[in-house]
Amino acid sequence: MVQIDPSLIQWSVDESERDGRPLLVLLHGVGSHEGDLIGLAPYLPQAFAIASLRAPLGHGDGFSWYPLTTPGSPDPEPVDEAAAAVLAWLDTLGDTHPSISLLGFSQGGSLSLQLLRHAPERFTFAAVLAGFVVPDPAAEQRDAELARVRPAVFYGRGDADQVIPIDAVTRTTEWLGEHADAELAIYPGLAHGVSQDELDDLNAFISRVTNPVTADSTQAPDSTDVVL
Structure with missing residues (x-):
């Protein structure tokens, strides 16, 4: 069983400032x-308490949420285990935050969508940057519930992503059309x-779906390098 180590989480605000703020969970x-992703915190809405989690498995000089297998088509079982670990950590927070949202990059984006499958009504939105949905035949019932809820999802990717x-x-584009209220953007x-441009679009999306929580007007940098 994998677990999230709370002592390794990087937060955008001190513990004394988190109570009552909406929570945005970053998945690298x-x-x-x-x-890595906590570097985006100054360019995201400042109303959020932002928590950047460390994935539980070692991978080279960094970490992963689940083992790499076929690119874009991992075994869903370890993805489910990672999702369960994130949900278990969220359970420890009690009612500290009035809402919870997700932002995942690449593999973290795939985990964000798997979390929506497990708990579609738990999250205000999910932002998936350069990610994908995991093919999961066993998720048919969960996907049916997800399609009923249709959570808000921002899916951004570059057209030069190799x-x-x-x-x-x-697969992800089609799946989102069937299961979420999705905004798709290609750069x-x-x-x-x-x-x-993606950060600007993401902030506009967050402002729309979290009203009255609005995006901060801070100008994003010309580019932001994010490690895969």
Whole structure:
């Protein structure tokens, strides 16, 4: 059984400032760590308490949420185990936060969508950056419930991304159309990373789906490098 180590989580605000704030959970990509995506915190809505988690499995110099197998088509069982670990950690927070949302990059994006499958009504939105949905035949019943709820999802990717296979992108686009209230955005020339335009679009999306929580007007940097 994998677990989230709460002592390794990087937060955007001190513990004394978290109570009563909406929570945004960051899930990094494979080979990365909790110190990566937390760099986006200054460019995301400041109303959130932002928590960047470390994945439980070692991978090179970083960590992963589940083992790598076929690119874009991992075995769903360890993805479910990672999702269960995140949900178990969230359970420890009690009612500290009035809402919970997800932002995942690459493998963390796939985990975000798997979390929606497990608990579709628990999350206000999920932002999936350069990620994909895991093919999971056993999720038919969960997907039916997800389609009933249709949570808000932002799916952003670059058209020059050579990491996520095109069949995984096609699968994700079709799946989101059937199961979520999704906003899809493609960024010309962007490889496997995050751009200013994407952050701007993400903030606008967050503002719409979390009203009256609004996006901060802080200008994002020209580009943001995110480790896979």
